[in-house]
Amino acid sequence: MSAIHYLTTAAEVQQAAHTLAAAPRIAIDLEFDDMRHRYGRNLALIQVFDGQTVYLIDPLPLTNPAQDLEPLWAILREPAVAKVFHSCKSDILLLDEVYGVHVRNIIDTSVQYTLLAESDNNISLGRLIQAELGLEVDKGEQKSNWLKRPLTEAQKLYAANDVLYLFELTDRLRDKLVALGRQHWADEENAALEEVRYTRDERPxxxxxxxxxxxxxxxxxxxxxxxxxxxxxxxxxxxxxxxxxxxxxxxxxxxxxxxxxxxxxxxxxxxxxxxxxxxxxxxALSPDKFVAVPEPAQAGEQRRFPFRRRLSGDKAARADAREQLLLQLKTHITDDVNIYVANLVLSNRLVADIIELGAEQVLRPWQKTILQEAAERHGLDYQFIAQPF
CATH class of the missing domain: 1.10.150.80 (HRDC domain)
Known part of the structure; x- marks a missing residue:
């Protein structure tokens, strides 16, 4: 069992960051409270593993968390250090929203597993550890109050387990992807995660x-x-x-x-x-007092299904033809490879986007290659759905 260090001061964070900055990769996870016990999204714990030591970094005792955690944030921004997560989107969105941190060089084991296309998407870390490593990890603290102090020993062990197995997992999943000739799929998807940004919902x-x-x-x-x-x-x-x-x-x-x-x-x-x-x-909201201020009209791009609803006649028929071609291609990819790969390339959302914007704009290179090869194999016209409508 690797050593677990629980850090509560700025000096301890700085010392740990000095060690972590020399590592080629770190495994990382966050525990945070999202409108469960307090208002807003509140960072409660940062777990980092460098292959030797698990660091549990507690932001709550820090005098100025944004400043005191900056040595760690610098590592997250550093492209020379790989950051291994499992299902990282909520973590990187919180880091962007609360601290303005844009994480570079991301490897997501959830992405790797999804691209194996062995089953439906979305697998929990506990299930993935069990499936790949044959280990059963206690996840009983998942719903606990991570803002309550002191943390229990069970919470600390749970938090450590969230990063302890990520290196072994990512290496095994990478070997499988390489054997399937799909490692470049994962490289493209992980690179895209660097562009994920928090966007405030003005009308929640x-x-x-x-x-x-x-x-x-x-x-x-x-x-x-x-x-x-x-x-x-x-x-x-x-x-x-x-x-x-x-x-x-x-x-x-x-x-x-x-x-x-x-x-x-x-x-x-x-x-x-x-x-x-x-x-x-x-x-003032009672019926005899309330003065209704009308809701401003939504911008066209925010309306639901704005594109197809605007079409009629020949344009509607052309959009239907694009959809039918995409569905044909999806059927062929299902038959040629499997339904999971077909859904990765042509999910319902991607089909709708391709109809409007074209495959060249919507899809990643690996997805376009699969679509082009399927069209060529079955004598279908890829160019008909390649460009914007």
């Missing part, structure tokens, strides 16, 4: 509104209640669901309390909402 309420089938005339009230809930949650440093649940949000829109007393009696609301100044803000 729309996704929830869709789930609850909020009507256009209900949306202004839904939005204002959502934003008030978010304001209170931020002030309390609690997740929005602790202010009131999404189910309650939709109910309040469809059966809105009519006056101050009704709001005070409303069930399922955080007590702070029933006190000034929030109670007055709630009262």
């Amino acid at each position: 309420y729309l996704r929830i509104a869709g789930k609850y089938r909020i009507l256009p005339q209900e949306l202004p009230l839904f939005r204002d209640l959502y934003m008030l809930r978010d304001q209170v949650a931020r002030q309390l440093d609690r997740p929005p669901y602790m202010v009131f649940a999404n189910d309650r949000l939709s109910e309040l829109v469809r059966d809105t309390p009519r006056n101050l007393n009704d709001w005070k009696a409303a069930r399922g609301l955080h007590p702070d909402l029933k006190r000034p100044p929030y109670l007055e803000q709630l009262s």
Whole structure:
């Protein structure tokens, strides 16, 4: 068992970073809280393994985490050091959003496994370790509160296990990909992960509104209640669901309390909402007081299925023909290779994008090669779907 060092000071982080900077690769994982125990996305622990030592870096005791962690961030930005993750997107998005860190030279074992095309995508780290290494790793602490201190020994061991096996996993998966002639697939997909960036959702309420089938005339009230809930949650440093649940949000829109007393009696609301100044803000949302501000129209590119809905006549027929050719090619790739590779090259989302933007713009080089070879093998016209519509 490798040594596990639990680091809680800026000096310890700097010393560890000095050692890690000399390594050709590091295995890394983050534990963070995403609106479960506190407001926002909060980094709770960083696990790093260099092949000898596991470093559990605790950002919570640090006086200035952004500054104190900079020696580590410098390594993550350094392209000469490979960073081995499992399913890294949520981690690199958090690093970008909270710390402005853009990770370079990424190897993702989840990507490697997916490109083996042996089964459906998405495999947990525990299942992958069991499948590839024959080891059973305890994942019982996955849902624990990572912001609570002190961390238990079980949490520390769980966190260490998240990085301890990544080198062995990535090496085994790489050997398999090389044997299949697919290592360049993984190189292209991993390189693309460097471009992943956090983008702020300016209208986060729309996704929830869709789930609850909020009507256009209900949306202004839904939005204002959502934003008030978010304001209170931020002030309390609690997740929005602790202010009131999404189910309650939709109910309040469809059966809105009519006056101050009704709001005070409303069930399922955080007590702070029933006190000034929030109670007055709630009262202003009652039917006889509420002034609806219409929701601004969405930009064309943000609308659902904007491209196909705009087409008619000959253009619609041409788009249909492009779709039929892509579906034919998907069937041929399924028969020639397997359904998993076919889905990697022509998922439903990729088919829709290719119809509009063309395969040359949408697909990675490895995907284009498979599509071109399938078209050539079966006498189909790749150029018909190569360029934008």
